[in-house]
Structures are given as structure tokens and as C-alpha cells.
Amino acid sequence: MKHFAIRLLAASSVLFALAGTASAHRAWMLPSTFTFSGDSQWVTVDAAISNDLFFPNHHAIDPASVTVTGPDGSVVEIKNAASGEIRAMFDFQMNQQGTYRVSTAGEPFYFASWSEAGERKRWRGTLETLRAEGVDKKPDVQISLSNRRVETYVTLGAPSTEVFAATGKGLEFQPVTHPNDVFTGEPVSFKFLLDGAPASGLEVTVLPGNDRYRDTPGEFKLTTDADGVFTFTPTIPGPYWFTAGSEGETVIDGLPMKVRSSYTATFEALPL
């Protein structure tokens, strides 16, 4: 399954399409710095899908899929975007004090698969094209919807929380501890929403960076409580990566389908 997923990924250039690859490959965006001081600063961000954190070794994330949102909710222009084979990079300038969100969240993808003349057919697109191309009428068609977010947050000056306003779609992150205010030895609490409601019982995987220098990667799994909150105390300073995914069933526009939502983000723990 893993190899099939990789081939499909490469063949279709679908970077965020396959929820199934989340465990095999880790998507991440790593800013040059998470916490800034001064009136105006530039930040550069690496974006890749790799096995080791945070070392590119598999595939770039398309910088065109990235949106940067400023503290006041405005879209911040991305500059100097470039995509290499195994890593993309882009810059943006911060002129407002507060927290910025860097996100790949876009329109959800729809997937369909069905059998045709003994062959398994696969399709990906929007709900409109799914209807227009008659995919929904295919025999024994199975449809699924994927909401996938890969994010990171950076702050100029004091952290702010406006960029965490929930859209109510898919898995979303809410700070209890601000992600740009994390220190080793202090408990960190983050919260998840699923379609706008607290995502309780969700399994979250947390992994500190530089895992390739450790015999034991140091990954740990946590489960969100009734309020959708998970809590841990980082011991290693440095960048961290966490991810969570959920699967469910829904009916959209009269079509029953599976829903896969995932959320992945990068933050840093500073030494106390």
C-alpha cells in the first residue's frame, strides 16, 4: 500500500491528496525563525514532505498551495517562491506586530474510485467536476473527501490570536498555549476542532525534530480530552512537529462519502 501510494503521488503530482501517506511521509513547513522582534522582519520558510524532520528527502510542497495570513486577517504576499525537487522555499515580510499563519489549507479534494471493465479507476477533483464528469454515476463508486492542513505560525512582537479564528471545516488548531510561546519544562496545551466542535478522543502524534540523530525517534502519541485538548511537556528544545487525522462518514449534496481530515503543524520549544 505504501509503495502504491508513493507511485500515485509522484505520478499525479498530488501533494496533499493522500491521507494514507501521512504516516509514511511527513509534510512540514519550517520557518527560519518563529519569534521575531523589531518593527519589520523577513522570514523564509522551507516546505517539504520527508521522512526525517526537518530534512528534505522526498518531495517539495508546492509553494502555490501556501497562504500566509497576517495578524489582522489580511493575506500577506509570498515572495521569492521556488520549488526544488525535494524542498520548496518562500519568503514573506512581516510589517504588523502579532502572529502570522502559514497554511496549505485550500479547497477540499474529492476522490472517487470505481470498477470499470475489471479495472480499478481513480479520480480526483472538486465537487463540481465530480458531477460534471458523471463520476458520481459510475458503478459502485466510492467517494471520499479530504480536508488537509499543513501549517506553522510565526510571531513578530507579542503573540496574537486572531489568525486562529476557526472556519468550521475539517480539523483545525486552536491555541490554549500559544504555539509561539512554548518552553521546555512547561506544560503545553493545544486544542483541536473538527468541523468547528471540540475534537475529543483524537490521537495526536508529536515528534521533536532531528530524529535522524537519535536511535529512538522520540515520537509520542497523545489523545485529546473532552474539550479537544491535548497536553504535554516538551523536554528537548528545538522545532517540533505534530499531526492528527480523523475519518468519518458524511453526506454532501446527496452523495454519501468518507471524510478524511488531517492537521499537521510545526512549532518550536525554546529552552527555559
Place this chain on the structure above:
Amino acid sequence: MRAIMTLAGMALLTGPAVADSMEIGIAIPQLNVAEYHRPYLAAWIARPDQTVAANLAVLYQQERRGEEEGETWLKDLRQWWRRAGRDLTMPVDGVSGPTRGPGTHSFNIAGGSPALAALEPGDYILTVEAVREVGGREMVQVPFTWPANGAAPLTVSGETELGQITLTLTDED
């Protein structure tokens, strides 16, 4: 005239801490390194829960040629930045100033100054943090009780980026 003098006397009696002053000696060590830059340094009074009771000093590279590059590195004083700096607008009158070289620097905080006038009696921690470009970072904490009680000066030594930190509380009663 007499009434005014009495009022002034009462003010002194009810708030002895107002007049107590503080002298802080901060030693910046001489370092034998190929590339030396004077450290950024912050000194503040923390409450036992690490919230900030008073900002005493912030030394950083001042604006040059209309640029504000000096403020870019304030966040490297990472505890000060988190506890105080990020909520301040720089420069801060009577608190911020240019960096200083190796030697012992004395900071006199006068009784009745804004930093001390609002300091309620209780336990505090004098915190001094230093960070040096292409160098290290160190934080030294000196717990003390306010107001002054005639005790001997308190001394804690840093190991890398800071030398001896001396806190002298002067009882003005």
C-alpha cells in the same frame, strides 16, 4: 504649613519602602574570543511566578543610520522578551540604553523611582539575562525580599556570559 509637613511625614511613615533604594552591580566578563560583540543585557524584577514587577535595564544596539536593526535581536534575550520585551515599545525611558563592554556596571534604582515606587512588600527575584552575538546566553537570578531590611548585599555569580551580580538594598529609614 504645619499640616503639609505632617502629611508628608505620614506618607513617609506609611510607606517606608517608597524611599528604599537599590543598587545592582552587573559584571560583564572579559572573554578571549576571536569575534567579540558586547552583550545584549536585560535586568528586571520578577515575582515568584516569574511575572514582571519592574523593568530595570535593557541594553541593546541603538538605532543607527535610521535603521532599527538593533531591535531585531532583542528576542534573543528570550526570557526577558517573553516576560516583558514583547509587550513594550522600545526604547523605554530610563530603562533602555546602549550596550556596555566588559567590567562591572552599577545601576542605581532610586527610592521612589517608577520601578520601585510600585513594588509591594514581598519576595522577588532580580533577574539578569545576557546574550552575545555569535556567543552564548546566560540568565542569573537573585532572590530578595522587599523592602530593605538592612541585610548584607546579595551576590550570585554567572558562569559564562555574566560575572558577579550584586544586589544591595538600602534601607532609608
